[in-house]
Amino acid sequence: MLMIFGKPLPLLFGQLLLGIINGSFYAMLSMGLAIIFGLLRIINFAHGALFMVGAFVTWGLLTYLSLDFWWALFLAPVIVGAFGLLLERTLIRRIYKLDILYGLLLTFGLALILQGGFTNYFGSSGVSYNAPDALSGVVNLGFMYLPVYRGFVIFAAILVCGATWFLIEKTRLGALLRAATANPGLVQSFGVNVPRLIALTFAFGVGLAGLAGVLAAPLYSVNPNMGSDLINTVFAVVVIGGMGSIGGAILSGFALGIIEGFTDVFYPPGSAVVVFVVMAIVLLARPAGLFGKLA
Amino acid sequence: MKITRRSVLGTAAAAAAAGALPSQPARAANKKLTIGVCSDFSGPYSDIGGETSVACVRQALQDFGAANKGYDITVIQGDHQNKPDVGAGLARQWFDNGVDLLIDVPNSAVALAIAGVAAEKNKTYINSNAGTTLLTGAKCNAQTIHWTYDTYMLAHSTGGAMVAAGGKKWFFITANYAFGQLLRDQTSAVVKAAGGTVVGDVDYPFPQTTDFSSYLVQAQSAGANVLGLANAGKDTVNSIKQAHQFGITQSGMTIAGLLIFLNDIHGIGLETAQGLVLTESFYWNLNERTRAFTKRVLPKTPANYPSMGHAGCYSGTMHFLKAVDKIGVDAAASGAAVVTQMKSMPTDDDAFGHCSIREDGRFMCPSFLFRVKKPGQSSIPWDYYDLVHTTPADQTFQPMATEGCPLVKA
Numbered sequence: 001m002l003m004i005f006g007k008p009l010p011l012l013f014g015q016l017l018l019g020i021i022n023g024s025f026y027a028m029l030s031m032g033l034a035i036i037f038g039l040l041r042i043i044n045f046a047h048g049a050l051f052m053v054g055a056f057v058t059w060g061l062l063t064y065l066s067l068d069f070w071w072a073l074f075l076a077p078v079i080v081g082a083f084g085l086l087l088e089r090t091l092i093r094r095i096y097k098l099d100i101l102y103g104l105l106l107t108f109g110l111a112l113i114l115q116g117g118f119t120n121y122f123g124s125s126g127v128s129y130n131a132p133d134a135l136s137g138v139v140n141l142g143f144m145y146l147p148v149y150r151g152f153v154i155f156a157a158i159l160v161c162g163a164t165w166f167l168i169e170k171t172r173l174g175a176l177l178r179a180a181t182a183n184p185g186l187v188q189s190f191g192v193n194v195p196r197l198i199a200l201t202f203a204f205g206v207g208l209a210g211l212a213g214v215l216a217a218p219l220y221s222v223n224p225n226m227g228s229d230l231i232n233t234v235f236a237v238v239v240i241g242g243m244g245s246i247g248g249a250i251l252s253g254f255a256l257g258i259i260e261g262f263t264d265v266f267y268p269p270g271s272a273v274v275v276f277v278v279m280a281i282v283l284l285a286r287p288a289g290l291f292g293k294l295a
Numbered sequence: 296m297k298i299t300r301r302s303v304l305g306t307a308a309a310a311a312a313a314g315a316l317p318s319q320p321a322r323a324a325n326k327k328l329t330i331g332v333c334s335d336f337s338g339p340y341s342d343i344g345g346e347t348s349v350a351c352v353r354q355a356l357q358d359f360g361a362a363n364k365g366y367d368i369t370v371i372q373g374d375h376q377n378k379p380d381v382g383a384g385l386a387r388q389w390f391d392n393g394v395d396l397l398i399d400v401p402n403s404a405v406a407l408a409i410a411g412v413a414a415e416k417n418k419t420y421i422n423s424n425a426g427t428t429l430l431t432g433a434k435c436n437a438q439t440i441h442w443t444y445d446t447y448m449l450a451h452s453t454g455g456a457m458v459a460a461g462g463k464k465w466f467f468i469t470a471n472y473a474f475g476q477l478l479r480d481q482t483s484a485v486v487k488a489a490g491g492t493v494v495g496d497v498d499y500p501f502p503q504t505t506d507f508s509s510y511l512v513q514a515q516s517a518g519a520n521v522l523g524l525a526n527a528g529k530d531t532v533n534s535i536k537q538a539h540q541f542g543i544t545q546s547g548m549t550i551a552g553l554l555i556f557l558n559d560i561h562g563i564g565l566e567t568a569q570g571l572v573l574t575e576s577f578y579w580n581l582n583e584r585t586r587a588f589t590k591r592v593l594p595k596t597p598a599n600y601p602s603m604g605h606a607g608c609y610s611g612t613m614h615f616l617k618a619v620d621k622i623g624v625d626a627a628a629s630g631a632a633v634v635t636q637m638k639s640m641p642t643d644d645d646a647f648g649h650c651s652i653r654e655d656g657r658f659m660c661p662s663f664l665f666r667v668k669k670p671g672q673s674s675i676p677w678d679y680y681d682l683v684h685t686t687p688a689d690q691t692f693q694p695m696a697t698e699g700c701p702l703v704k705a
Contacts, residue, residue: 014512022506116337123599124341124529128536128564138542144512147540219540220505221532221562225338229505264497264509269471271509272500 007265010143015261017141021150023257024157025212029230030237030249031164032208038244039181039201042092042103047209048227048234049111054080054213055222056118059129069132072214080210085203092202093195111228118224126223153215160211161250168246177201236279242292252290326624328368330612331394333385333409334424336374339502339528340401342558342599344424348399348608350595355612358591358645364620375400377502379408390416395627396615399608403427403474413438418630419615423607426474426527426554428481428693431657435700438630440637442658443607444576446474447693449553450481452574452662452686455489457521457551463491465551466519468510468534470526471498478553479525494519501526507534511541520548527554532562539567557602560679565670568679573667576660576691577606577646578680588645600677606646611658613644650688655700659688 004012029051036044057079058072067075087110095102130136131149138145168174180187180194188194213227220226237256241248256275263271282290332352334344349372361368373389375382382405386397390412397413398421400406406425413420414436422430423442426449430441465486469475476498483493495517497510511534514522522543524534531552538550552559555573579589579600588609592601601609618636619627626632638652650660665680673679695703 008516011513011516014516015509018506018508018512021508119337119341123558124337124339124345126529126532126562128562128567130564130566131540138540138545145515145542145546147542149540150508219537221529221536223529223562225529226505229503232503261509265513268497268499268510270500272503 005266011265012262014144015265016258017144017146018150018264019258019261020254021153021257022260023254024153025216025230025253026234026237026257027161027250027253028157028208028212028215029234030241030253031161031246032205032212033234033238034241034244034246034249035164035168035208036202036205037238038246039177040092040096040198041100042096042107042202043100044205045104045108045231046087046110046114047107047206048229048231049114050080050084050206050209050227051213051216051230052118052222052224052227053083053114054210055129055217055220055226056122056127056213057210058214058217059127059222062129063127069135069214069218072217073211076214077207077211080213081203081207084206085199087206088199088202093199096198111231115224115228122224124223124225126221126226129217129222131218149218153219156215160208164208165246165250233275236275238289240275240279240282240289242289245289245291248289248291326364326366328366328396328619328624328627329389329394330368330370330396330398330615331386331389332370332372332399332608333375333382333389333397334372334399335377335401336372338377339530340377340424342562343528343556343602343604344399344401347596347599347601347605348424350592351601351605351609352398352612353595354588354592355609355616355644359613359616361616366616375402375405377402377405379404381405383408383412386412386420387416390418395419395619396421396612396633398422398611398615399424399604401425401604403429403477404472406430407434407473410434410436410439413630416630419627419633420630421607421611421615423611424604427477428698429473429477431653431655432693432698432700435655435698435702437702438634440611440634440652440656440658442611443603443660444574444662445657445692446478446481448576448662448686448691449478449574450485452664452684452691453551453553453572454482454485454523456572456664456684457549458486458489458491460549462521462549462551463489464519465491465493465521465523466514466517467493467496467523467525468507468514469496469498470501470530472501474527475501475525479523482523482525482551482553501530504530505533507537508541510534511538511543514548515541515543515546521551522548523551523553525553527556528559529562531555532559535563535571536567556604557600557677557679560667561600561677565668565673565679568667569669571667572664572683574662574664575603575680576662577601577603578663578665578682580678580680581663581682584645584648601646607658610642610644610646614642614652653692653695655695655698655703657692657695659692661688662686662691 057076061067061072135149184194241252263274332349335341336345373385386409396419401424403425420439426446428445467479469479560568642650647660664684
């Protein structure tokens with residue numbers, strides 16, 4: 001068998017694929033963060049908690065309303081997005097004019113409340129959710145067994161990331177959003193309702209977290225801490241990609257998933273640290289991140 | 296005086312404080328005790344410890360008849376956040392402020408830190424929910440009793456059963472800290488002694504890991520036929536769920552979950568968990584007495600059934616109270632005196648039946664090998680296990696001679 005650095009080649013192929021799957025989640029979550037930060041200048045620490053809420057909504061739709069995964073794929077992001085809209089209208093809009101740290105504290109507090117509330121009702125072990133029948137089963141790829149559902153996650157993530165990037169960077173709506181961030185007064189004078197635009201942007205970013213939560217529900221145990229486990233890594237991804245850069249967030253999300261996957265083979269105890277090592281190196285070489293521009 | 300909200304609150308607070316002071320001629324004011332439940336109340340082990348442990352301690356007070364016997368017992372709780380320094384600091388503070396018994400403490404790293412504090416302050420410490428055998432081995436002391444289970448029991452019961460059933464090539468997925476490493480080493484020893492081999496091992500970062508797919512694929516490519524999970528809590532739940540997704544069991548590998556609690560099975564769901572083999576020293580639906588105990592305690596913890604760690608908190612508190620009743624509340628200020636008394640008498644309660652405590656502080660109970668039921672076989676809530684095998688108490692735990700506990704005279 002062909003070996004590279006003492007590891008069989010099929011194993012490394014397997015890790016590459018697994019890295020891309022984990023990268024899918026990093027990409028989807030960090031993209032939402034990048035959109036919110038880029039347009040609202042809010043560091044949304046509640047993003048992980050909203051991801052968790054998305055997973056619980058998915059579970060709740062099945063358990064209480066008998067609506068399956070495909071319904072959840074559409075409904076859960078809408079529900080989480082609506083919840084985000086509510087948060088924006090009642091709380092977050094009040095701190096736009098304040099220092100950026102206030103947003104961080106507010107959203108961090110919201111994250112703790114959500115996490116604590118769900119722990120209180122569901123316990124820390126959480127609940128379980130199975131992949132839909134159409135996506136269960138395993139494909140033998142020769143070098144590894146790939147669960148069909150994980151393949152679907154890659155496909156969905158690439159689709160979502162691509163569509164979002166296109167929406168923000170290439171459409172008139174996206175142009176309007178970017179303009180509203182750069183100079184809200186000017187855009188408003190053209191008759192655009194900027195506060196509504198910003199609120200909807202927040203809801204959209206949060207809805208993306210909800211969607212990632214739906215996709216994660218069948219993979220991990222649906223538990224109140226699932227977001228906080230992930231959020232630190234996701235923030236590192238955003239920093240590496242460049243705060244506010246959507247393309248940067250997507251690319252570095254996938255890249256870091258892959259780097260982490262290989263660390264799992266060569267030195268497993270290091271897999272939790274490797275993302276932060278990369279972050280430190282990137283910050284030393286390019287303080288604004290790989291794709292960021294210094295303000 | 297104008298009545299404001301503040302003055303009302305202030306008066307209420309003063310009244311509450313007065314109630315707590317021993318100024319009134321309270322009935323037998325000298326029979327006051329404080330029990331501190333130190334556990335994980337928010338993290339990965341909060342379902343196997345946490346609030347349900349507190350409920351079980353309260354149940355013990357009730358079943359002991361503390362109020363009728365003239366005791367005034369306060370139960371307090373604290374979250375160690377799975378950090379040894381936080382746990383040790385909390386223990387120090389509690390013991391300095393008159394806590395007579397510290398109980399529960401899941402997480403071996405925290406458990407060992409607190410054992411040191413208990414010895415230094417000479418206070419009673421009953422560990423129910425940590426696994427490390429060091430508590431009754433090299434790190435044993437005269438103030439500590441290790442209840443419920445340990446890594447030796449798990450390695451021999453679950454590990455031994457798997458090897459006996461033909462699982463000879465093991466791959467370990469290990470939580471990289473005190474508990475995981477010890478459990479892996481002890482299980483490896485059992486596997487090798489029975490003629491098996493260990494074909495691979497990954498030490499994953501604890502507690503931040505949620506994705507185990509990479510390790511599962513490595514296990515498959517190593518050609519193992521048993522996947523040994525040297526972890527606990529939600530890590531075990533996640534590893535088993537993901538092993539299921541990757542078709543680990545379809546590819547001919549058996550999963551050996553070395554530490555699985557009833558609450559974990561509840562989180563995994565019977566559909567995925569069916570057929571798993573595991574070891575606990577208590578199961579609520581084991582016999583008439585365990586069912587009676589569970590029926591009494593459930594109203595205090597309706598969403599979470601007691602598993603063995605919780606039952607250990609009940610049983611340990613019960614026995615502590617009996618010992619204190621013998622030697623008197625004043626003498627109970629010395630942890631060594633209480634523990635000596637506890638070791639000198641047999642235990643008896645609904646959760647574990649008739650048992651005893653060994654010289655090294657090891658609670659000697661039988662262990663039970665269970666198999667998880669199929670979804671159709673479970674008729675009532677939380678009815679998840681079939682009993683496969685019972686190991687008697689004297690064979691469940693490591694012989695004292697080989698443990699290296701300084702308390703035990705050669």
